[in-house]
Each structure stands twice: as structure tokens, then as C-alpha cells.
Amino acid sequence: MGTQVSVWLWHDDPGEGPRYVDAVFAEAERINQLMSTYIEDSHISMINRTAASGAVVADRELYSLIQRSLDISVLTHGAFDITYDSVGQHYDFRQRQRPDSETVEVEKTRIGYRLVELDEATGTVRYLEEGVRINLGGIAKGYVVERGVDILKSRGVRHAIVTAGGDSRLLGDRRGKPWGIGIRDPREDGEVAITLPLSDEAISTSGDYERFFDEDGVRYHHILAPSTGEPAEGVHSATVLGPDAVMTDALSTSVFVMGVDKGLRLIASLPDYESIVIDAAGAIFYSDGLAPPAPAADTPPPGDR
Secondary structure, rough: OOOOEEEEEEOOOOOHHHHHHHHHHHHHHHHHHHOOOOOOOOOOHHHHHHHOOOEOOOOOHEEEEEHHHHHHHHOOOOOOOOHHHHHOOOEEEEEOOOOOOHHHHHHHOOOOOOEEEEEOOOOHHHHOOOOOOOOOOOOOHHHHHHHHHHHHHHHOOOOOEEEOEEEEEEOOOOOOOOOOEEOOOOOOOOOOOEEEEEEEEEEEEEEEEEEEEEOOEEEOOEEEOOOOEOOOEHHHEEEEEEOOOHHHHHHHHHHHHHHHHHHHHHHOOOOOOEEEEEEEEOEEEOOOOOOOOOOOOOOOOOOOO
């Protein structure tokens, strides 16, 4: 899915630990083959090619994540929308390519989660218009790290981190003390803006520094506002903490798109989740359940934070 997966764990048996890491990587690749739009013959790519012509029977696991994505679209009033790829497909950040304004105007009419129709009885997916595409990039990495932690738990591991891009799931603590998880400074490469002491929790960060290029003083990045089809403005990064990485992944994207005020109001309505937002001026905002942390010297594990 265009990102790096890493696993950190403690285990008493030095022979078993690496095998458990391999099991997490194998699961990540299995999900990648199912859900990555970068793979021509993945199941999601097949759905994108054919679902506008008629209902397509979806893999049950994929169907469930699409259903959950649509539920989150309703929760966020469309700020989270997996049909953003109708425009997103026209970006190539490595080649510094972006769609022109005419293309955006045409393709943004195909953005809308209500254009995806699911049938629970038959397990099918159908698109209501030609040109609609879905992309689970805003939720599937959270699913990967949750599945990774499930695998480690089932093998008796009690202390671990599984990270995929900006999404991490912590299993337990760091053998008696919290993990020190860094939120990246969005404008200073290699610098950490905030370090949070966390245990047994998920944390996701969406930032305009993950996939982007700058052109004529404008940053074009991968987090698109569904209402405009253009990169969302006003926020450099949005971090969400909570018990479920699938939700923190989707909510960090949602808060980024909604902006500071609306995004933090959304988080305030979800008792199990908290958020930290760094706006376009570099100001840091915390949801009601968080207090600004004291400076910490702990070094975070690697991850696109």
C-alpha cells in the first residue's frame, strides 16, 4: 500500500521472536494483495474496474472494511470518503504530477460515499456512476497494524509495536514504562514536535509531509478534501489516539480534512479518542482529554510520523 511496515517486540526466545515478526509481515502482504490499488490484480482493483457495470461479489474481509469506511463517512459528514481516489488516481507524487483544474472539476463529481452501494445479503459492491473509484489508503494501514498485534497476542507476546506509515498499534508497555511515541514536526525533517507516553493504545498521524511536492509556493499532498477534490488546507498534521487503529487511521484523516475546530469537535463526541492538531501556522491544539505534555527526551521508534 505504498508504505513501510515495521515490528518491534520483546520475546524470551530469540528463535521465536523473528518468526513472529515474519508472521506479521506475511499478514501485511496478504492484506496488501487484497486491498492495494497499486496492484493491478488485487481484489480492490478488480472492483474498481467492474463495479460500475454491475454488482460485484467482494471478498468478505474487504467488504467489511468498505462497510466500516462508509459508516465513518456518515460519522464525519463526508470528511472521510474512500471515493476520493476518483481524483487521487491522477496524482503521481514521485513524478510531481497533478491533475489540471478541468480534470478535478470532472472527477470530483465522482467523489461521494453514497455512490458506493453495498448489499449485505449478497455480499456485493456496486458503484452508482461510471468513473467512481475507491481507495482504502486512509484506513487499511490501521487495519494492518491491528491484525499484526492480534497475531502477536495470539502467540503470547506482551510488549510490541506494529507500525505502518503513520499508524502504530502498541501492545502493552515498554516492559514497565510507557512507550515514548513521537509526533513529527511537520516542517523540520527528523525533528519531533511532541513526545507522548503511551501504553496499549493506537496512534495515527496524517500529515501533509507524507506524500507531496511543492510547486510555485503551494504544497500538493495526498490528503484530499472530498468536497473540492483538492488537497485539504489549514492543517499540517492531525494525530488521533484511541483503542482501535482502524478508527484512529480514519479519524486522523478526517480531522485533517475538517480542520482544527470541526475536527476537535468531532473527537469530543467520541469518548475513547483524543487528538492533537498542528495547524498551518505551526500552532498546536489538543482535544479536551489531553493536556500539553512536558518535554521528553525519549526517542520514538521509526515510523512515518
